[in-house]
Amino acid sequence: MNEFSPVDDGDVAVRIAAHDHVADIVEALNDQPRDAAIAALNELPFEQTVDVFDQPDFDDAAEIMGMLPRDQATRLLSAMSVDRAADIIREFPDDERGAMLGALDPMLRHTLLNILGYPEGSAGSIMTTEYVSVPSDWTVARTLEHIRKVERTRETVYAIYIVEPTTHALLRAIGLRRLITGAPDDKIVSIAPDRQPVTASPLMDVEKVAQLITKYDLLAVPVVEGDQILGIVTVDDIIDTMIEETTEDVHRFGGMEALDEPYMKMRFLPMISKRGGWLCALFLSEMLTASVMQHYEVELEKAIVLTLFIPLIMSSGGNSGSQATSLVIRALALREISLSDWWRVALRELPSGLVLGTMLGLVGVARITLWQHLGFYDYGSHWYLIAATVGVALIGIVTFGSLTGSMLPFILKRLGFDPASASAPFVATLVDVTGLAIYFSVALVILRGTLL
Amino acid sequence: MNEFSPVDDGDVAVRIAAHDHVADIVEALNDQPRDAAIAALNELPFEQTVDVFDQPDFDDAAEIMGMLPRDQATRLLSAMSVDRAADIIREFPDDERGAMLGALDPMLRHTLLNILGYPEGSAGSIMTTEYVSVPSDWTVARTLEHIRKVERTRETVYAIYIVEPTTHALLRAIGLRRLITGAPDDKIVSIAPDRQPVTASPLMDVEKVAQLITKYDLLAVPVVEGDQILGIVTVDDIIDTMIEETTEDVHRFGGMEALDEPYMKMRFLPMISKRGGWLCALFLSEMLTASVMQHYEVELEKAIVLTLFIPLIMSSGGNSGSQATSLVIRALALREISLSDWWRVALRELPSGLVLGTMLGLVGVARITLWQHLGFYDYGSHWYLIAATVGVALIGIVTFGSLTGSMLPFILKRLGFDPASASAPFVATLVDVTGLAIYFSVALVILRGTLL
Incomplete structure (x- = not known):
């Protein structure tokens, strides 16, 4: 973080002028106050400014774009x-969004409205419409010639989609590595793998798309409606999505709403509200423990x-529940188990808990x-009954915790x-109330006639 | 899971014989008992068997390879x-590993021993040595010709590494997409981006490599010692690694050692020991709460x-701590904050906690x-002092929980x-003991002279 902004402005412009990788430029810009970042951006050649805005890691891209002159913003978006571009426009305030879209080329506007x-x-x-597709009657040479021409405007050229010449129905997918090994006169369809391509539907959850890409080791997956390609989702997008999903899952497992901004950049009040909501909900539920205690006051x-x-x-119940929950959340996320396996899991957790x-x-x-x-403390003449109560209660509570945590x-x-909403604090709260009831019930049975 | 194995053996062999994607074949095999899986593998052409073993998702690959005749295993590994292959050999029992390596071609053995x-x-x-590198004096045409020849034996040909012709020092990296747009007679080094390639050192943590690949949107990163390439790590490996890391983090945040096998496949006793260790450690620490309570018995x-x-x-302290911990673990993992930012975080968590x-x-x-x-319960004539004690104690405990959780x-x-070892139960345990002490101290101050 740079706290001496005015002096450093020039410094930054110099620092990012060289052959730096765009990711490093973005990192340098992110560390600058917004004015300095805009000043530095203005020093960059147009091509490089486009590259900067193309990086999903560039913070506050929509805000900064909104502060640029309208025609510069339009050129960048195009x-x-x-x-x-769709990501950035999505972040615009509603009124600006329409104006910005209106200033764009009608074809691009149409595409963007579709994605939005x-x-x-x-x-x-999250798909892009900038992919390579060729008719099935093209040869390898013609396809390569086409790729050379469009390469600069395509997000990836490593996956090539072969479509029916008249209906444009998706027939096959072929990797560039396979394409370049073909003879120039080969029909492209003859060298493509003889297999239906793996596809995603436009409404498919991004996590599911990530699983397809991972499972089939793809660099991109086509988004298809009917038999028509609408766009592709690339492995880069998926990695970004996976990182975001992991962050959300960790935040939720910690017992709060997921922050959608970096911790240090999040403003104070929105952060408090994302944490306070769950904290209050858990507090209100946990109040039941006070009621249970009142019930056993005598x-x-x-x-x-x-x-x-x-x-x-109480904490032992919460801890064993938290363990079981983390196991099951992860196994569900990785599709190692499905909803119908609940009884298998219960049959594992019961003996585990015991x-x-x-x-x-x-x-x-x-x-x-x-x-x-050893005389550290005197639990009274019935100490062995107390010990028995604690021991038996622990067996009951840890078993109950493991079962509850795994079933939640x-x-x-x-x-x-989302099963990942089952947070550690949520499980602990569920288990606490019942845990107390188990403890006092065991005590009533074991200590009746002596202490109680 | 298929429970009618003998009848279905033929069925599986048939089901996986067609043009199925290798990932689907692997999924079908994973669902079979081991004998049936081996029988089905034997029905596959050799090429496809190689593909199956090449999939990291193929369960028990080392065990199954160990059950195959030695010469078949050797052919597969080669x-x-x-x-x-290194992954699989790593899983072999020590005595078999030597014998298996001894049966391999000396060059391959050397490479594998290096990786191992x-x-x-x-x-x-996790690197592979199957990458494409060419001397810097080659032309585009000659490089493409080379790639066509070696394509089948390379994990990726989309990243091409340009080395100094005599010293083999890594000079530049170029993507295949850029290469094919070059003129055939261009020197390859003249069309490569004029920038030092992003590299990893062989001892670099895999998570750090994942961050490089994500940050720079790479398909592969070269592993370099001095100026020599040892191998490359590809984006596929990284996705697999990221999924594993996330699973480990979730398990650890749940308060246990990470299972390194799928939940339903893990044997009972190893699972118990991974959970029981932390559970006992937490239990022993939590015993301090009993000591605190004894201290305030009067x-x-x-x-x-x-x-x-x-x-x-107590639970409020644990919950707020768990929230703060999940925020900071994730921010550290994403490098949004570094070790030296601890005081910035503390300065955020203090007001948040308050x-x-x-x-x-x-x-x-x-x-x-x-x-x-409302007459639900009678807290006695000093009920307002009790209320004040609870209120003030909550402020103190939630603040302490947020600070402890964020600093841990x-x-x-x-x-x-690893900062991700700071689990929710760990934080809760830390906060519980101090939380009780805070509660009783507040009570002593507020209730002195009335109830106490």
Whole structure:
């Protein structure tokens, strides 16, 4: 972060003038205050400015574009890759968006409106229309000649789509590496792999597209409606999407709404509201623990020693639940398991919980026995019953935690929510209330007639 | 999962014989018991068997290769891509590994031993030596001719590395798309971008390589020692690595060691040990809460009403901590912030914690006031002091939770650990002990002379 902006302006312009990779230029610009960034951009040749705006990592691209003269902005948008232009226009305030679109070439406007029409997070919304497709009756030589001509205006030329000459229906896909090994007079369709290309539908979830690209090791996947190609999604877009999705998942697993901006750039109040919402919801649910405690108040007064282990026992339930949830969220995301496998998972988590609970239970009993015998603390003459209560409660609570934690993502998915919304704090809250009830119930059974 | 194996064997062999994509064949094989998978593999042409073993998604590849006749295994390993062959050999038991390597061609053995020598998780350990490099005095035509010849044996031909003709020092990198637009007689070095190629060192962490590939939108990055190329890491490898890393991060954030196998395939005892280790460690640390409670036993007996809010207050600290940790882990992973930014983060989390804590505190006070006035529960004549204790304690605990949660990843990173080891349960445990101490200290100040 540069805090001496006026002096450094020239410095930056110099620093980014050389043969720097565009990604490094973008990084330098991102570290500048907005005015300095615009000044530095104005020093760049037009081609390089286009490259900068083409980088999804360029922060505040829409705001900065909005501050440029309208005709410069229009020229930039026209020269940029279509998918990235759509991204930027999507960020414009509603009133500016119309004006900006109106200033563009009608064909480009039509394409952009098409992409903007697809819901965010769909293949259609991130696709580019700048791909290479050729009729199936072309030869290798003619195709290569075509690629040489259009190369500069295509996001990728490594995947080439072969279409039916009159209907333009997608027939085959071929990689450039295979194409260049063909003889010049070969019909392109004769050297393409004899297989239906892997395709995505425009409404397909981006995560699903990422899975297709990963599974089939593709550099791009065509977005197809009926038999017509609408555009392609490239591996770059997918990597960016995967990083964003991971960030969202981590934030949500941490028990909050996903921030959609970098942590240090997010303004204070929006951040507080994204965190405060869940925090309050969890707090209100957790209030049930106070009600449970009130319910057992008589027992608490008789055996105050029971309160000593409440935090220990509750947290064990939450921890085992959090483990199980993280396992199941990830297995669902990787499609290792599907919704219908819930009972298989339950049949694994039940014995897991029992074994883990028994382990913790034994440690708990050992601790109470040790403290009692070493004289660190006197749990009273019925200390062994207290130890038994803690041990048995731990078995019950850890088992319950593992089961609840593992089933919660399934339940959310069944209800149509993202299973990754099952956060660690959410599971802990669910388990806390029941955990207390389990603890006091066990205590009532074991301590009846002695302490209770 | 197919549970009628003997009858279906033929079925599978038929199902995977057609023009299926290798990824689909792998998926079908993974769903079969091992014997059926081997039987089906034996039905495949050799080329396709190689393709199957080349897929990182093919489960138990090393075990299955170990069950094949030695000469078949040797032929497969020689025909596979080098990086994947190294992966498989790495999984062999120590005694078999030597025998298998000994049966290979000496050149291949040398290459594999080289790759196997790099530590897991390093660029060297996942690189392939099957890349295209050409001397800088070659023309475009000669380079294309070379690529046509070697295409089948190279993992990618889309990135071409230009080396000094005698020293083989890496000079430039050029994409195939740029190459094919050149005139046949152009010297290749004259049309390559005039820029040092982005490179990785063999010991560079794979995550760092992924960041390079993402940042510079590369299809491959060369692994370089001194000025010599040792191999390349491709975008496919990186996507696989990113998915693995995300799984590890989610598991660890859930409070356990990362499973390195799919959940449903992992055997029971290894899974228990990966979960039980952390669960016990957390349990032992959490035992400090019992000690804190014992310390305040006199106060607890005098004002048993205080115990009612212990779970509520503790969980609020854990939740706010978990949120802050997830934010900082992700921001560190994305390099939005670095180690030296810890104080900036602390200066953000302090006011965040105060605001969020005040929100929860007000809700808590409202709840106690409401219950008292509506007659749901009688907190005694000093109910307003109890409410004040809960409110003030919440401010303190949520602030402390946000600060601790945000600083923990920095501390771990500073100590040389992965910041992503800061799990939600870890933070909760840290915050619980201090949270109780804060609660009782606040109670001592506010309730002294009345309840205490």
